[in-house]
Amino acid sequence: MSRRAVIVVLDGLGVGATPDAGPDELSRNTLGHIAERVGLHLPVLASLGLGRVAGGALADVAAPRAAFGRVSPVHPGADTYMGHQELMGGGFSLVEFLLLEELAPTVTEALTAAGHHVEPLIPGQSMLLVDGVAVVHDNVEARARLNVNVTASLDDVTFDALSEIGQVVRRAIRVSRVIVVGSRGYTVEDIRKHIVHRGGGQIGVDTPGLGVYNEHYQVRHLGLDFPVERQLPTRMREAGGDVVLLGKAADVVRCEGAVAENLVATAEVFDAAVRHLDAMEHGLIVANVQETDLAGHEEDPDRYARVLATVDTRLTDLIDRMGADDCLFITADHGNDPTSGSSRHTREYVPLLAYGPSLAPVDLGVRATLADVGATVADLFGVLPLESGTSFAKELLCSST
DSSP states (O other): OOOOEEEEEEEEEEOOOTSSSOOTTTTTOHHHHHHHHHHHOOOOOOOHHHHHHHHSSSSSOOOOOSSSEEOOOOOOSOHHHHHHHHTTEEEEEEEOOOOOHHHHHHHHHHHHHOOOOOSSTTTTHHHHHEETEEEEEEEOOSTTTEEEEEEETTTOOOOHHHHHHHHHHHHHSSSSEEEEEESSSHHHHHHTEEEEEETTTTTEEOOHHHSSSSOOOOEEEEEOOOOOTSSSHHHHHHTOEEEEEEEEHHHOOOOOTEEEEOOSSHHHHHHHHHHHHOOSSSEEEEEEOHHHHHHHHTTTHHHHHHHHHHHHHHHHHHHTTTOOOOOEEEEOOSSTTTSSSSSSOOOOOOOEEEOOTSOOOOEOOOESOOOHHHHHHHHTOOOOOOOSOOOHHHHHHHTTO
């Protein structure tokens, strides 16, 4: 039985469009197009077997150190919050898929009852201006009807006050996520100048174009309260294990009693993962690398490649600490091709690597859902089954004997 498991989620790292991708997504390949545009040197990931699933983006080593495969996410669209719920083994029955134009009366009523002033940002459009500083709008970096954003300049409002507005919106509606976004260096007038129409009523703010992703960037991902009783982190806690949630996972994964550190910088995420792994005797670490996704939103393949290089270097710190019964899983939640001409998430297969001294480096093929990862960790630890997912623990263990 594994004593410690680390799941590293490389946010937005796709390896080619899934068959159910939209017509405008069929040519997307996040990793492949970065390799074509700027080149990639990722020796650690290549040694683990990423080249076997990357379609020529990386060298294919003769004998990978890890089990390797691809996963086709089943959650609707391509969304971080939904992807993490799927990965942790939870279902999606509570989610409503609605545009803000359908939600605006409910949101306005809730904000007004909480003492806020609400008016249209632009007459005749769905976006709402709250207290003259915060804009509630459709998220336009994922498919329509998944998420609602609350955006403001931290020159005009504190992040705590902005988050309070976001919490009111979150309690009022049942979309997948309410994303609270703040930074400095722009005004409400600048926000108005960066409105984009995605079609079909989806209207929102071009966050990368606005310049939000700078050193002042702050974000909170307020996910819908899924029933977490049959998700991996809660199962692990119930069985007496420690649970640590790092990076965006601290926001989008819910587990009572877990240690949560909401970090953005990739180096800080790995610093925290190493620190907690050193202190942990038995349990689970889920670490989300967000800067890959941010580079995709910024349509910046050079930055994306630099972040991947940092990940590649820092993975050694985790691998070197793996005990005989420990395991490391590396995967993603969706794609975000920075060469696509759009800042939106892309519906792609995502890579899957499973490493451990006692695990066999087998070909895992194409898994039908991210929930298989959570189910496998649960199986390795001997905890109760999750809501969904099929374990591939037998392939990892039986072939290693």
